[in-house]
Amino acid sequence: MAAPLLEPARPATLRLAFAPDLASARAVSVAIRTFLAEQGVAEKELFSYELCISEASNNAVEYAEGYARNLRPVAEALFTPSQIELRVTDHTAGFDLPEKIAAPSPLTDRGRGLFLIQSVMDEVRYLRGTKENTLVMRKKRRAVPAPAAVTLDPFNPQSVEKYSQQLSESSAQMARMAEELKLRSETLSSVFRCCAELGRIDKVSASFEKRLLVDLVHLTSADWYVLRTLSADGRRLLVTAASEHDLASKVIDLPEAGGTPASIEASVAASLKAARFDNRESSDPHEPLRTVGPGGAGLVCPLHFGGTLVGTIAVGRRNGDFPLGRLQDEVIHAFAEFLAIQTLNLRRQKDEVRNLVVARELEIAQTIQQLLLPRTLPQLSGFSVAGGWQSAREVGGDFYDAIALDDQSLLLMIADVMGKGVPAALFATTMRGLLLGLAAQSSDPSQLMGGLNRLLYKELSSVSMFITAQIVHVDLKTRKLTAASAGHCPLHFVQQGRRSISTMQIKGLPLGVMPDTEYPHMTALMGTPAALLLYTDGLTDRRNPAGKTYGQTRLKTWLRLNAIPGRSATEVRDLLATELNRFRGDADMSDDQAFLILVEEGAGVARIVPAGRRRVRLRRGAFLFPTTA
């Protein structure tokens, strides 16, 4: 009875990475010869295989240049009874392998190695990659029938022969189990190596997937791989890494909900189910995986974890006659899962780092903002000053200040730096410092504004920024207001002899627009009791949920009704803040806003409150009130 042919589902494999020196190359050739002998390859064949591995390994060592001299080439032998495949992966610049190398002259010194390989093997291919190349050498063999399973019968006269057959089968099975164990342990060590690497580096390397995939290809004896990741919009699969350049070309669109996937990888991504493919059974010319060749076959696995799709991985061989086995499939699944988890972990880590950075920036912004606004405002005899501020962002460009010149006069200033954030805040602090310096020489708003423009023009124009500002000199004794404006919104106040609120609109270009420009001033006498409001346009431009702006008319009406005798500036300020928040409702803040109020309270002693030590705590969207007493 003819024994049935037992063809292993996958080849017995030996894979050896070796140090790039000739002694190690030699040791590898001997080890592969021994491995093939263990598989039952006849002595007379072994010489040829040893020769091929030896030639290829020596080339891998001798032609490595530069940094590649530190990289370990890999030699592999894959055995099935019907075919032996040898592979050597090198890190050389590579070469063009001719279809058929002619026999070199016996009188030449070179070119025998590849000629010998081609003479001895049936098929020789050289797969060239960017950083490594693989020489694949195949030899078909006449399959040797393996012994059939036997039932042990001690009374059978041929029982010694059967014992021996069974023994040889058991040892073959043990060899397969040992191989399986080795593959699993190498999978684990590759995964651990990757984990260790991820743990060690501060800056997460984007190429960890690639290193993992090189291990995967070696472990499964695959020819090629393509790793795709899901685009940010979740609609396409982009190539992240591929074993060869021409596999990396196509972007794959994922189908709309209910649509038909146009490729194997898209179908795997849509279904989250792995799929095998074989180009010999498909004729779709648009299939991206056709690039691996007409005989290519392999496995496509989704990269997903907890229902989140990360991408896909396709791994396979160019020759479908020699497909990946069940164990290789398992290894690919394990790698796919690990890769998906690692990718998601990395994203989470990056998000955490980003949140920490945002929190730190917010902290810095708060510190800057505290420097921007005066901690205290001067309170003069019978008059009080209060300011409110609210920012659409963490650092605003609106700010104000009040400087007491003497017992009877003070300067009020409000400004809005075009642009927000830290650059605007830096200009704001500079401007406050300059104003303090200039106020020691002059108290005339026109001169002060002109001086500020001259000093700030160069810096502002070089970064294409400008500042709108308003400076008001208040003489409490004569009740005279003198104001100058640099493109700022108008001033509202109670004018002598009038019951309604007056508006003072003064001409003037914003600071930083023209190097030398005049800032005319306007004067007016304050009514009794006095009330004065300086503000930035964020206040009147504030919109309610219906989209209506607060506007000047509404502001003036509110001021007339609320800046009444007996109320301090702080009280009026609190009421205005409440009013503005009421008006805004749930609408988002679109701009910063600030205002400065001066009101007449009644008799009192002139006093200038020294700078306090209270820290101003900021809450986004809440009005910030410096201390007034």
Next chain:
Amino acid sequence: MKIENQGECLSISDIPELTAQNSASFRDEVQAALGASPGLIEINLSKTRFMDSSGLGALFALYRATAQRPGVILRLLNPVPEIEQLLELTQMQQLFEIVRR
């Protein structure tokens, strides 16, 4: 490896293998021993189990070194069948006298 100078004959034997790893030292040692101008150089390959293209290269280097000396015979003694096939495949058997005994 053993190198013996027996008057006219330089005899090299006990070569387990001739590969990229040892072919350079083999070539250098034998060439150094050539100084005595022997009439016969006999390389005993009976114990040589493996040879690769670098080993062939070392034999070729010896051929070249002796080619200029008229009357010198380069003999390969008792190569195993696999190595004899290797010499034939590369047509290098033309360069040497191959002897079995």
